[in-house]
Amino acid sequence: MTFDDRSARAASRVEGQLRFYKMASVILLALVVLLAAVLITGSRRNARAIKIDGALACLVRDQRAAQRVHDELLAQGRGTLPGEASLEQQWSDEPWPVDGSRDVLGIREATELLGELVVVMVDAATIEVDGHPTVNLPSKEFAQDVLDTIKHQYVPEGEKLIEGQTFLEDVKITSRLARADSVLTEIAAAVEALGTTKAEAEVYTVKPGEFVEKISADHGMTVQQFYDLNPELRGNVIHPGDKVKVSRALVGITVKTVTEVSETLDVPPEVERVHTATLQRGQTRVASEGVPGKKVVTSLRTYHNARLVEEKVRDTQTIEAPTLKKVMVGTADAPPTGGASEG
DSSP, rough: OHHHHHHHHHHHHHHHHHHHHHHHHHHHHHHHHHHHHHHHHHSSSSEEEEETTTTTEEEESHHHHHHHHHHHHHHHHTTTOOOEEEEEEEEEEEEEEOOOSSOOOOOHHHHHHHTTOEEEEEEEEEETTEEEEEEESOOOHHHHHHHHHHTTTSSSSTOOSSSSSSSSSOOOEEEEEEEGGBBBOOOOHHHHHHHHOOOOOOOOEEEEEOOHHHHHHHOOOOOHHHHHOOOOOOOOOOOTOOEOOSSSOOOOOEEEEEEEEEEEEOOOOOOOEEEEEETTTTTTTEOOOOOOEEEEEEEEEEEEEEEEEEEEEEEEEEEOOOOOOOEEEEEOOOOSOOOOOOO
C-alpha cells in the first residue's frame, strides 16, 4: 500500500467521524428542543372553558366541574317543578390553557356567575285564552284545577247549578317550554292572573345599550316570544327610543253560569170594592185588610262571572191563596151647604 493510499483511507475515516459527530449533534439538538417543549407544555395547565352562546363565560377546573355547574344551574332554576329542565342559551365546554390572565373558578363561584347569564326553561302547562298564552303552570292537572276553581267561585250561594259551566272565550291547556321563573305554583295566584280583564299591550321604550336578548330577559320572555309580539323587528337592529311590545293584551276569562233558584214570594190580596151610601161620594174605608197569599217562583238565572245578565221565570206555583181585601166606596151625595133666602 502506497503512502497516498494510506493518506486517502485516513482522510475517509476522519470524514466519516465528522459526519457522525455532525449527525449526533443534530439529534442531540432535536432532543434538547423536544425536551424543552415538553417541559414548557408540562408547565402550562389546562382548564375547562364554559361558553354561553359561543362566548367564553368562565373557566373551571375540568370537564367534571363544568358538568356539575351545568347540573346545579338546572336544579336551582327548576326548583320543585316537575319534568325536565334545559337552558335557553347554548351551552358548551372545551379544554382551555390557563395563562394566568383568567381565574379558574370553583363550582360555587361559577354557578353564581352563570346564574345571572342563563335562563332555565321547563316543560309547562299553559292556559291559552283565545289563542293567547296567559299563565304557565306546573302540569295539566294543576291547570285544570285552576280552571275548576275559577268556575266554582262563580256559583252563587243557595242557587242550584243546572248545567255545566262554560267559558265565553276559547280556553284550552297546551304544553310548551317556559321560563322556570314564570311558572305559577299557587292556584290563588293563577286564578287572580286569569281574572284580569282585557287590557292594552304593554309598550316599552328602548334605552341606550339595550338589545333584544336583554329586553326579553328583563320582561320574562324568550327571544322568540319577543319577535312574536314584534314581528316587524325580526332581522332589524333596535335603537334607543324605539317603542317595542313587551306583553300581550291581557285576556280575562268569562265564566257563563246558569242556575235555578226558587223563591217564596207574597201574593198580595185582590181588592174588592163595595159601594155604600153610608159614605159620601169619594170617600173610602177598608172593611177588611185581607191576608197575602204565598207562591213559589222558580227562575233560571244566567251569569257572566258574577254579573246577572238574564233571568227567566220557569214556573210559578201558588201554595196559599190570599183572602180578599174589602174596600167600602161611598156613593152618597153630600148635603147642601146652605138654604135659599126667602123674600
